[in-house]
Amino acid sequence: MQGERLEKETPEQVYRRVFRELKPRTAPPPVLVQYRRFANVNSFIEFKEGRLLVRISDLLQRAPESVQEALAWILLCKLFRRRIPARHRDRYRRYLNEDEVTRAVERLRHERGRKSILPPAGEHHDLLRVFDELNFRFFHGLMSQPVIGWSQTESRNILGHYDAAHNAIVLSRILDREEAPALVVEYVMYHEMLHLRHPVERRAGRRCIHTAEFRKAEEEFPGFEQARNWMETVLWRLPRRA
Ligand SMILES: [Zn+2]
CATH class of the missing domain: 3.30.2010.10 (Metalloproteases ("zincins"), catalytic domain)
Structure with a gap:
């Protein structure tokens, strides 16, 4: 079956799209998404020098798209002090509670925690x-x-x-x-x-x-x-x- 070819969005495009949904009347700023070696599953978002800087734990780099999307909603809602839609909050939470992810987080905290x-x-x-x-x-x-x-x-x-x-x-x-x-x-x-x-x-x-x-x-x-x-x-x- 012939279908429309769906281009996979870059992480930056995901954040810009969610931004537009939350703030339809504001043009989304340039976005930079970085995956960082944090000692934990932390993620941060801030406006910096005219752009939106998103720093995400590298542990989430290979997370499914639905989880990346959920995190974008969570971070942007926090930034704008909006209520996080339940479906995104739950999706993210469920992912972190998966056995495999929990174990990976523990291992990472252990390894990285030691180094400091x-x-x-x-x-x-x-x-x-x-x-x-x-x-x-x-x-x-x-x-x-x-x-x-x-x-x-x-x-x-x-x-x-x-x-x-x-x-x-x-x-x-x-x-x-x-x-x-x-x-x-x-x-x-x-x-x-x-x-x-x-x-x-x-x-x-x-x-x-x-x-x-x-x-x-x-x-x-x-x-x-x-x-x-x-x-x-x-x-x-x-x-x-x-
Ligand atoms: Zn004490």
Whole structure:
């Protein structure tokens, strides 16, 4: 059967078409769609230098056309603060929930998440040794070792965090200095290890991260007061590293 040959739209054409549907009276600006290596299935849209810049996780590059279309609706509706049509929202959500996609996302988060962490052996403190020692002292050596490392940036507000998606404990590189007492590094590590031990609870729909039980365990750390005191005073006086 002879039929009209349907040209496959480029991603840019998809965005311009959806733009026209949402804003029939505005001429759509030039569109640039980029697939980027994000550590997650994130996508962003913004007006930049007279064009619409769309950055999409490369994980979605091979997604079916209906999913690309759904994402275009989602991003443009967000940009214009419109309600996202249910069929597009559902199509996108269903795709992300497909087993194969879920696994690919997990794998990618794992691989890429790791790369942003510096190795645990710092200049002044070795986080693996700290972990092992605390594991032995407080957890009977039973805690399985997560990915451990220093952050790239020297944050003073966030001295450590446990990232469940990557199963990683990351300490702020500001603590990898001579002036940072071993006690403080140990305390921050201990706090993050407690997150492994006490998973996040849900209470009345809210995520409860530091439960009463967690707080109690934390206060059992010898030198708790001393460590907190250093974090509230000396930490803020440390000079920036050259
Ligand atoms: Zn915490």
